[in-house]
Amino acid sequence: MKGQPVIAAVSSLLRLLLPHSCVICGLSLAEGHFCGACRSDLPWTGIACERCGKPLAVPLPPGAYCSDCQLRPPPFEKAFAPLLYIFPVDGALKALKFRRQLFYAPAFGKLFLPLLEEIFADVDALLPVPLHPRRHARRGFNQAAELCRPLRRKSGLPVIGNVRRVRFTKPQSGLDALERRRNMKAAFAVRGSLYFRHPLVVDDVITTGETCRQLAGTLLAAGAERVSVLAVARAVPA
Ligand SMILES: [Zn+2]
Numbered sequence: 200m201k202g203q204p205v206i207a208a209v210s211s212l213l214r215l216l217l218p219h220s221c222v223i224c225g226l227s228l229a230e231g232h233f234c235g236a237c238r239s240d241l242p243w244t245g246i247a248c249e250r251c252g253k254p255l256a257v258p259l260p261p262g263a264y265c266s267d268c269q270l271r272p273p274p275f276e277k278a279f280a281p282l283l284y285i286f287p288v289d290g291a292l293k294a295l296k297f298r299r300q301l302f303y304a305p306a307f308g309k310l311f312l313p314l315l316e317e318i319f320a321d322v323d324a325l326l327p328v329p330l331h332p333r334r335h336a337r338r339g340f341n342q343a344a345e346l347c348r349p350l351r352r353k354s355g356l357p358v359i360g361n362v363r364r365v366r367f368t369k370p371q372s373g374l375d376a377l378e379r380r381r382n383m384k385a386a387f388a389v390r391g392s393l394y395f396r397h398p399l400v401v402d403d404v405i406t407t408g409e410t411c412r413q414l415a416g417t418l419l420a421a422g423a424e425r426v427s428v429l430a431v432a433r434a435v436p437a
């Protein structure tokens with residue numbers, strides 16, 4: 200019995216020394232958010248369209264874009280998501296968004312850090328996709344802003360604060376492509392002037408890309424020269 204307080208003290212000391220644990224399997228870690236095994240098992244995006252980030256089975260010739268981009272070129276210049284929106288990423292991002300499991304935000308947000316230099320070196324501002332004020336109030340936080348936090352800290356890039364979601368849109372999940380397009384129409388507005396030439400839109404998931412298309416269109420109409428898009432995960436086309 201005498202040993203119990205000692206064990207408790209050692210265990211809290213260990214927790215102090217090793218405050219991190221893998222967000223997927225719970226293994227204690229000296230640092231970071233994923234253990235080696237879970238990190239390598241994450242569904243990393245392999246071959247993807249350079250324009251819209253859509254995962255592809257085979258690489259395209261240099262300079263070529265996927266059939267979606269050819270049929271309906273997106274207003275943004277480049278979009279990329281490092282992960283596929285499948286297990287365990289889908290569950291983790293839903294838990295972040297709908298069950299306030301905020302510890303997932305720095306874990307997945309830090310995956311953005313190397314990409315800023317590798318893919319998006321010339322952006323001059325960050326824009327987490329804004330939520331409608333009513334949804335923001337209900338949820339208490341904006342998951343895109345939480346995911347963007349490590350990038351914001353590391354890069355020192357300004358975060359655009361005068362873009363608003365002006366229409367209370369239905370959640371995009373459960374809508375087909377045409378409904379998604381209608382649902383997002385005129386969803387965003389820039390209040391006042393936009394002082395940035397190349398904003399990087401940051402989101403949790405790109406599904407059909409309709410939200411990013413609408414937001415990029417709004418930014419271009421407000422004077423941006425180019426818009427790029429970075430999300431944690433990209434839905435796998437059916
Ligand atoms: Zn793990």
Ligand SMILES: [Zn+2]
Pocket residue numbers: 248249250251252253264265266267268
């Ligand atoms: Zn594409």
